[in-house]
Amino acid sequence: MSEPRAVLEGPDIHRALTRIAHEILERTKGADGVVLLGIPTRGATLAARLAERIEQFEDVKVPVGSIDITMYRDDLRLRPARPLGRTDLPADGIDGRTVVLVDDVLFSGRSVRAALDALNDLGRPTAVQLAILVDRGHRELPIRADYVGKNLPTSKSEKVKVYLEETDGRDAVELIK
Amino acid sequence: MNRHLISAADLTKDDALLILDTAEELARVSERSIKKLPTLRGRTVVNLFFEDSTRTRISFEAAAKRLSADVINFSAKGSSVSKGESLKDTALTLEAMGADAVVIRHGASGAPHRLANWVRGSVVNAGDGTHEHPTQALLDAFSMRRRLGNLEGRKVTIVGDVLHSRVARSNVLLLATLGADVTLVAPPTLLPVSIGTWPCEVSYDLDSVLPKSDVVMMLRVQKERMNAAYFPSEREYSRRYGLDRDRFAKMPDDAIVMHPGPMNRGMEIAAEVADSPRSTIVEQVANGVTIRMAVLYLLLGGEI
Structure with a gap:
């Protein structure tokens, strides 16, 4: 395995999130009825950052939460049982809202599929959209993102690792060969 | 974690904390309107109760069902045990039915331990004699x-x-x-x-x-x-x-x-x-379902 190569640095991540926040405001006409739900752990952190920006730009408070997908994964039986993440819905729930799912990396699309199943048990949103920091390709399911921070062409054998200040002490996206 | 849960002494501090933390997340599921998770779909849990019990049996049953497992309830009364069938033969019958987990309550201390040698699935002790729960x-x-x-x-x-x-x-x-x-x-x-x-x-x-x-x-x-x-x-x-x-x-x-x-x-x-x-007496009952969901998930949710 060779040296990890940084594909996004702190300022790049900052700019990408700023753009996504603007795009969400634009597409949802002022984030009216929007709920941001992050997939733990890093998706939840990104959702919180997007909400902060949306509030800065247009002075609207968007409800934020997290949605754990562990119990809905299709690969549970391939590994020992894993610890659960936190599911935290905003007080008003998600019924009749536009849910924007937020995750760090979009790869096979299986996590998003699991998140859609989990949403189904939690309520009935009017629409579901997907915001992603890095789309690395190699989809195995018919899923695409509505908001993408960066499209990153990768080979299947490479690994993409996202580091965020809140959990890892620094902001970076690295590609490991 | 071990494949079976027979004694509280089988659990390391990390195991015990993992079960408690998992239960903490699962407690939130009990507050939702849809209290069901698909995680153990296709797994079979057998409740094998040789002694009377209300809350423990119902609690294990609810826990397994909330995780979408198939549940077979077996109580000694009205079964072949009253015709003199031995624990081992009962165990082999369950084995043939493809039980992924056997939850056993038995009047004799050590019965779950014996059972664990006879079946391939996980054995969960739901109370054996004066030994453990x-x-x-x-x-x-x-x-x-x-x-x-x-x-x-x-x-x-x-x-x-x-x-x-x-x-x-x-x-x-x-x-x-x-x-x-x-x-x-x-x-x-x-x-x-x-x-x-x-x-x-x-x-x-x-x-x-x-x-x-x-x-x-x-x-x-x-x-x-x-x-x-x-x-x-x-x-x-x-x-x-x-x-x-x-x-x-x-x-x-x-x-x-x-x-x-x-x-x-x-x-x-x-x-x-x-x-x-x-x-906390009433809470203990509600928490019983949650903790048993955590145990069943950790024993059966991954590869087995």
Whole structure:
């Protein structure tokens, strides 16, 4: 395995999130009825950052939460049982809202599929959209993102690792060969 | 984690904390309108109950169903056991049906341990004789943690019929693992001979221990297992070891009262103590489902 190569640095991540926040405001006409739900752990952190920006730009408070997908994964039986993440819905729930799912990396699309199943048990949103920091390709399911921070062409054998200040002490996206 | 859950001593501190943390997340599922997760779809859980039980059996059944497992309930009454079938033959029958987990309650101490050698699936001890009841200890620890926070250094007093109690043994072992200080209080006749080897203190005087307790857990006096006179009269037992209003007043203001149920109201615990807001008795039942979901998920949710 060779040296990890940084594909996004702190300022790049900052700019990408700023753009996504603007795009969400634009597409949802002022984030009216929007709920941001992050997939733990890093998706939840990104959702919180997007909400902060949306509030800065247009002075609207968007409800934020997290949605754990562990119990809905299709690969549970391939590994020992894993610890659960936190599911935290905003007080008003998600019924009749536009849910924007937020995750760090979009790869096979299986996590998003699991998140859609989990949403189904939690309520009935009017629409579901997907915001992603890095789309690395190699989809195995018919899923695409509505908001993408960066499209990153990768080979299947490479690994993409996202580091965020809140959990890892620094902001970076690295590609490991 | 081990493949089976037979004794609370099988759990390392990390295992125990993983179960409690998992339960903490699963508790939120019980608050949703759809209380079901797809995780154990296609897995089969057999409830094998050779002894009467309401809350434990129902609790395991609810837990397995909330995780979408198929549940087969087997009680000794009305089965081939009443025709004289041995535990081993019963086990082989279950094996042939493809049970991924067997939850067993048996009157004989050690029955789950034997069963674990005969079946391929996971064995969960739901109470064996006077030996152990590990999921009860886990749900008690979970209830304590939800009320009091971290259990490290907490003073837990367990009072009553320790001799016949599988709950007491499992609790002492688990709480020691989690770093709590346990004191057992009982008449000398209701303590097992091996008590000196248990990781806990022993006292015969409830009144001196109560003011220093964060948790007071009352045990049921198990008359059905008593074949000798362990104390002169119920009245005397109740006077010396029962938790009545006056004793309750001696406990610190934030201390909680627990009981694994079923209770003998007026015997080991006064009704008004059992119904006080500082009693966790009803919570313990709800937490039982949650903790059993966590155990079943961790044993069966991954590769097996």
